[in-house]
Amino acid sequence: MSFLDEIDDEVREAGLDRAIALGSTPPIFDWLLTTFSLQGVSDKVARNYVAKHGAACWADIEAAIRDAPSCPKLRSYWHFEGCRYDKTSFTCSEPDHIDACPLPRPRLRNGRLNSLAWAFGLFVRDIMGGDLVGWIDHQLESAQGASRPELEAARQEALIGPLRNIYGISDKILTMTLSTLLIGARNIRPVWFETGKAMIAVDTLVHNWLVRTGIVQECGVPHAFGAACYGRGGCAEIIRTVADRIDASSFNRAFPPWFPRFVQNSIWRLCSADFLNLCNGNRIDDRRACEIGYCHLYQRCSRIPLRLPKNTNKSII
Incomplete structure (x- = not known):
């Protein structure tokens, strides 16, 4: 019965309510990326690792993008396909560039999460135009359906459809994470809430x-x-x-x-x-x-x- 209260606490603690109201991408990106990393192990183990070693963030990825990395895979979201970075062996599909590559620098739990961080960062820059809030608004407004179930399905697919192509992100983690974000914005974005309350994450x-x-x-x-x-x-x-x-x-x-x-x-x-x-x-x-x-x-x-x-x-x- 405290479900909404718990979401509201998380939203406030991460500063998401203010970020959504101001259309500020960095806090939302950082929270989403941290939540995306809660897969493969328990939430407690994942959060403890982040607390000890830190996490990737929008500021670092954006700064690295501005420095124009030499690796051709980091030029854009579309170029990133086939990066194949592996943390254990410290290898990738562009070995001549790996020593100077910014992708492996955050000490994340595994290399898959490093690749996820960059794939998501490039998606936000190239597909969303750096405006995460504006992109969500546009995707929901453009969805159409003749009935409530059809409209809800269209809105969910308008968000999850493009995002599921990002490396390392499953439908389950997208549904769970976006639902929390959308429900937490109910006082300033009613349409977000209508979509978030209908999202079901099946684990x-x-x-x-x-x-x-x-x-x-x-x-x-x-x-x-x-x-x-x-x-x-x-x-x-x-x-x-x-x-x-x-x-x-x-x-x-x-x-x-x-x-x-x-x-x-x-x-x-x-x-x-x-x-x-x-x-x-x-x-x-x-x-x-x-x-x-x-x-x-x-x-x-x-x-x-x-x-x-x-x-x-x-x-x-």
Whole structure:
């Protein structure tokens, strides 16, 4: 029930509310880039690494771009394709330029994040014209749809479609991050909020919960975790359908009645080790039915094992 309060706290702490109001790109870029790096490990591990070693930022990337690096891959967003920087071996596709290259300088957790930082920086400069707020406004205003679901889908795709081509950024992390940004701007950009509240980020915790409970099998199309989660009959469609039947304002008057992102986040919190830590692989043997009898859903849950017996060498996740 504190979902909006937590988003507001994060937005204020990062100075995003002021940056959006002023149309200032650097604070928003830095926050997005840090949030994009929260993949592959737990948020706590990623944030601790950033606190110790620092992060890439707009000021450093912009300054490096102005210095005109010798590497042809850093000339523009379109030239960057095929950089292939590897932190461990300190190699790339332009070895003659790597010693003077600014891309490896930030001590990020892995080389993929260094490449992501530059790909995103070049995208903001070359595609967004350096105006991140203005680009989001334009993308949302240009989206069209005959019905609410069509308009919401068009707005989401108008943002995520171009951004998913940036190296190292998945649909899941884009959806999760942009939703927070858009929801946090609700007092100054109502259209942003209308888009953000409808964004659903499906990770393995959410997907596995829907499988374990039998909801995917009963209400959707059985599928493995991945792109199918966002397809017809997938996890996102199921959650969106359920959100139509839940008045979120009954939990918190500040919530809009229809709030798919809140429904998805509630499922995630039930499973996440950082919150209720109830329905996840740490607590449940994936080869067996769940045995957590004190769970409020125990009597209604199908308690389907995620993995079939070993001799089949098959999995349903």
